Amino acid sequence: MIRHTALFTGYELKKSFSNPIWPLFGLMQPVLYLLMFAPLLKSLTPGGTTVDALRMFTPASMMMIAVFGSLFSGFGLIAELRNGSLERYAVSPAWRPAIVLGRVAKDMVVLVVQAVLVLIGAAAMGVRIGAVELVLVLLLMAATGLFASGLSQGLALTVRDENGMSQTLNLFLLPIMLLAGLFVPISFAPDWMKFLAPVNPLYHAVEAGRALFDGRLGDPSIPIAFGVFVVLAVLTTMWSMRSLGKIAG
């Protein structure tokens, strides 16, 4: 089981990096967000300095990368459904969940590299964060990414169509993004939005991330976010593994 998962993870990673331009573009994205959004947000933040803005925006950008990067990874699965390679793996002795788990694990590896880049960028611009907080932020990001990646693979295997998949994702992305307070904190929002925000799981991840960057380790948002995302990640990963059984159709 573990051998096959490792095998598929390695294979997917090699595939991702066989043309290094695309992963490079993917890695550039978070750094660009940091460079271009932080100055815009400066006037909105209470302290008014770049570091204050970054402290608010860095955790948000990390969660955003976790969700956005991983949500689109299921498209690869649709291509493999069509070219028959998924079917071929299903008729091999491979442990079937490994086919999906390998992709999810690949997404996690890419996320960690992206997170490290963001943190280096933020540190270079003056943001400091404690070691415990750092580890917790990375773990939270991984759980968020796991949720999104599992959701994406499951959706791909259920929808089985690039068009349907991109429409479905677009429908959900905007409300999820705005209701999480990614760019503008929810505290600026009208009451009905404040009321709706806690329904959005990403809101909790962003709140917890901000608490961690502020060094508020005792903040209740942290256990809430971990609780929400561990449960969601387990659910979506299990869903994606079960959806694989439908390959035969």
Added chain:
Amino acid sequence: MKELTSPMIIQAQGLRKTFTTRSRKGAQTVEAVRGVDLGVAKGEIFGVLGPNGAGKTTTIRMLATLIAPDAGTATIAGHDLRKEPAQVRRNLGYVSQAGGVEDTTSARAQVMMAARIFAMADPARATAEVLDRFELTELADRPGRTLSGGQKRRVAIAIGLVHNPPLLFLDEPTTGLDPQNRANLWDRIRQLREAGTSVLLSTHYLDEADALCDRLMIVDHGTVVAEGTPSALKREVSGDVITLRVSEPERAAETLKPLARETRVDDDLLRVYVDDGEHTLPALLRALEERGLGLTSIALDRSTLDDVFLAKTGRSLRDAGAAV
């Protein structure tokens, strides 16, 4: 131990599969496979011939453990299809109609991955060997999307064979290939027989079934309509077929009935099935002349598998394929 005693590598009885599709018009059921018995001997190339939609792919997918049959049993390489799917998969090479060659990765990486999944002792060597065997070594490091249709097919088969399975499934292996690539692939499939690999292949090409298969079965609407060696099947219909274009085919058929095993009218074409075409032809021409029937053209051919299909189903395989 069963493998040692049984001469058959596949033995299936009463396979059935019904699909339910839901659309706006409500649920529709399609009986894709309706009780198929099938036996493939070790080392032979066995063909499943039939028009599109006859249930060929569904049958192969059931035998490949991809979909569970609604009814029926099968033993493959000595293992029960339902109870030991993992053992069945280990003994199987499966090349689907789509092929399963990925666009972004090289042929070598894909073959190597298959070798690793099958836990080959030396995956690199097994990969190099099978690539060499299919003359792919020079193309091996190019990404899949740069390969031609024929090259992709060879990669697909190389992936399916890297673990040296005793049994290979080929679902419509030459569909979409040009004549040259088809002939090339036929030679390679024949070489598999020499190497002792059993092959189950599906096709809707008559010439392919005729040229490649030791034995075959003809399927239509999910049932087996005929089974045997290509020559035995053709003999069963008749030795030769005389195709005539005449002014009054119905009357001509009536006239020629005493000379023929069977006659069949198809628009203005009249097919006359006879045992010995060369010797029947003079008598046939005389009979037409006596009745004053105008003859536009005449052709004498050995009967083909299409004549078998026509005799069993009442329609030509070419028409049946085009209709779907």
